[in-house]
Amino acid sequence: MRDQDIVGAYLSRLHAEISANRDGEVATYIPELGRVDPDKFGICAVTIDGQVYCTGDWDSEVSIQSVSKPFMYGAALSEHGRERVLEHVGVEPTGEMFNAIVLDEATNRPFNPMVNAGAIATSELMTLDDRSDSTARMLDIMSRFAGRDLDIDTSVFRSEHDTGHRNRAIAYMMLNTAMIRRAPEDVLDLYFKQCAVLVNCRDLAVMAATLAAHGRNPMTGDRVIAPDNVRDVLSVMASCGMYDYAGQWGFDVGLPAKSGVSGLIGAVVPGQLGLAVFSPRLDAVGNSVRGMEVCRRFAEDFGLHSFSERTDLRSVIRREYRSGEIQSRNVRDGREIDIIRRDATEFAVLDLQGPLFFGAMERVARRVGALVSKGVREIALDFRRVALVDTGGLALFVRLVDALGGTGVTLHLAEVRYRDSLSGLVDLVTDDADGVLKIVDDVDGALADYENRVIAKAGLTQETQKLALSDHAVFEGLDAGEIAQLQSIAGTLSFAPGEVMLKAGDDAKAFLTVARGTASVTVPLGPERARRVASIGPGQAIGEMALLDGGKRSANIVADGPVLAYIFSVESIRALSDDSPRIMEKILGNMVLSLTHRLRRTNDELSAME
């Protein structure tokens, strides 16, 4: 099975089945169109991540004709802005044939950019003083949509130029009402050339996929037009793209699409893929018979209709927990844990997932409000599993931040750094005069910081005295004589803030216990990022596995601030244990207890992540 087989095989079979359909007539209004092989039939689909599925005569080139209209409309929106473009062309379906000479009575505007009058008005907006400049820019735009250099079929252009009198009439009528102001022949030169651009199914599928990907070409990565322009293009394709079959198309197929008299149809599944079909025989309305059938079947078979049941935003809050229920990775002593359990009640974590558009963010905002009304003062929002916050989600989030202004509530935004799709959230901090938002690396850091503040508030300050050996958890239960024996082999080491105390991969020849200060255990996540997986505080041991297997260090341990540590060489402690086996038994017992505690907590975290 090749990786193309599923969708590729589907399209091939669809192609075979629909090939039997020979209904319709090839367009003949210009001679060049009539010369095509009427049996040609190609299909191509391109996903927004650039996977290409082609079948049949996908590589037959043909003039793009009316399918050029949405792309030039997008370019005009990008060049002149929506307001200016709307002055020249409307967005209402006509209920008339595509080449009708009809303008809106009230405004003189062509009804929409998908009929010839509207497309010619659009072309005027894209006409430059020099014809070859206009042509070059048009070709550049079309080529960027297609991801390769496209060219013009000069005989098609010549033929349309020589016989396109109806379009000439439309242009002059618009000149008459001052809807266009440039010389009609200059405008028509560009219009006929854009219709004569040669594409194959693959080109058109990439062009459609660029719209599906909100304006970014999936093959080249080129941002051709902005998402807002794409939205407008898709809107008119949906309502006016299929001539006067638009209503039934929207009902049956429900995809923005555009057809052309050369037998091409380009359709867009927003956020998913672009689809192109070429088959020259047209129905009475002017749409490719087989092309319609391919789109209809494809949409039906895979639920691609715009209004198919699809989204599910009920799961946006993946998990919610409160401080106390779950503690930071900072290792605490018993007194600290008691204080946390008793006092650390005003911190909550919402673990979010999925794309955060309006409906999803509404759930988040609502839950934040409910937590605040229950007395929660700090909420960490974990964006680790959020791929996207759209403009609507961001707009609602801004309102949430505003509403929290002056309440003293803090929102910690975790895992939003270095994430292009979440940069909008980071930018909010600049405007956050009330200090509601804090950017944090991860939830654990924010939670640990909160716990530290709670502990400090309870009057329990972090130990600044150097701890005696007897206070170390790993030496618990040793009697005074045994401690004295240990003392005799202990060295001391000082570390500066940020200094690496143990390095992953080094030989393990000694173990340490922390007498003063704290250190972090980190694992690398990438070249510039590391995740802190544990904190080591006074009284705790580091690298104690050296006692058992020697071997290599398994993690980096870095001093948070100044750290003072005791160091015991494996050699000396082994010698000691030969004389006094009880010492080693007690140390190992303490280690088993500590490891079991850590393992249980890690298992709890794993279960919680289910």
Next chain:
Amino acid sequence: MRDQDIVGAYLSRLHAEISANRDGEVATYIPELGRVDPDKFGICAVTIDGQVYCTGDWDSEVSIQSVSKPFMYGAALSEHGRERVLEHVGVEPTGEMFNAIVLDEATNRPFNPMVNAGAIATSELMTLDDRSDSTARMLDIMSRFAGRDLDIDTSVFRSEHDTGHRNRAIAYMMLNTAMIRRAPEDVLDLYFKQCAVLVNCRDLAVMAATLAAHGRNPMTGDRVIAPDNVRDVLSVMASCGMYDYAGQWGFDVGLPAKSGVSGLIGAVVPGQLGLAVFSPRLDAVGNSVRGMEVCRRFAEDFGLHSFSERTDLRSVIRREYRSGEIQSRNVRDGREIDIIRRDATEFAVLDLQGPLFFGAMERVARRVGALVSKGVREIALDFRRVALVDTGGLALFVRLVDALGGTGVTLHLAEVRYRDSLSGLVDLVTDDADGVLKIVDDVDGALADYENRVIAKAGLTQETQKLALSDHAVFEGLDAGEIAQLQSIAGTLSFAPGEVMLKAGDDAKAFLTVARGTASVTVPLGPERARRVASIGPGQAIGEMALLDGGKRSANIVADGPVLAYIFSVESIRALSDDSPRIMEKILGNMVLSLTHRLRRTNDELSAME
């Protein structure tokens, strides 16, 4: 901050701002409509999970008028099916006023169900022989959409009945062309009554939210119409719902909506919420001036347009790993681990997330194809984080299964049981003649089973001999004399398949080692489900924490098959260690090694889940 504050406050401010707009005229074509207070202005939004946001005169009741049309259309589709309904009413926008007396020339059909002619044709489909039966059924349908019992404003009904001659003309014209066959007065009785149903903004917002929730009323849970019917209703609302402003509406607002002459607009954000506005002053086209403004602003502020950038399916494969890279939780001895590392290369896991519609499933199918072409023979698909597989996703998955038929490749479907939204996947197994699909509880079980088969194939059979004490990992390094001492205090216990060996919460008074057979460590996930977190095999210890702290058992351990175990009472082993401290030191050292190994693996899993 109350939990309603964000969206509620937004709507209140929007209400205040738009209140200043007094443009437009109250409809007067029937006297009752003209008597309304023109300044009335209410807004209500209801999410698909039933959160209600109301502001202004949301509780003012008014006759629903044309906003009844999409709901009766949905009911007709539900009652008669799409094909029959399409024979009587089309789906094309008209470009004419709502009360135009115009039918499609080719078919005699009314253009669409949102204009009066189409709505009357729809009402005929819902007319019963007895008028009171028709009325009762219509009220029942509307009430189910609204989630409360609705009633008819008899004076509005009477007034429309007495003055609705234009509608009478439309009905007779359709009788003339045999488009309707029932007595026009019977049909009009129902039509006028459906228009006279009294609703407030909250009712209409719930009705719209029922469409947003694909046909299930979010307040009552009642499935009013099927998702396919909803799709069709939304399609015609999108293209024809706003009279002849539909094109501009689709461009600016991009939401399926319907307006009525009483000043109501109901709009649907599919998958998110229903919105209702009431303000009686209408523009020239017949749409509520303020209502349009509310919808436009709301859609703009929160990116609700149908073609806004929204979905992101790039993250559907959350994580991929291969056997060897990650092992099952089954604890293995060194020989087994060597075989797994060497031979267990044909199993892959795809951890999926998000809704699996077509574009997302296409990624999955493509990746499965790529893995198979690299020699992978078994793939576990983890659906734990998949909330929904839509019809399109399921259709593509069926094709994937077909393509794998006869290749000998197996797909393990994990975490699909007991999940209503994934029942379609489970149903596939029935039709899976080639045995491609296997339903498994979780990925770990499938992986463990695969490893067992690999180990068996390598000729290394699971130990069926009773292990000697010296072969137990926890006793490694003990000399013959020490083993003999242990032997003297060891008892043996037999367990039947499924028997609980240790129970969470029990006092820990002894520890066990497994001499023959295997057991599972499980943690409960719910009343009927448990997750296996580890497997214990021959040579491994159970409940060894008893040695250190006594305390309570922390998990359930259940015999997989017949199990033979050694048991050591804490009391006797403490006595032994008083005489021979080296024994305890070695046992504890072995335990530290084993715990460290487990902790590192659990940490790896946690990191992998980032």
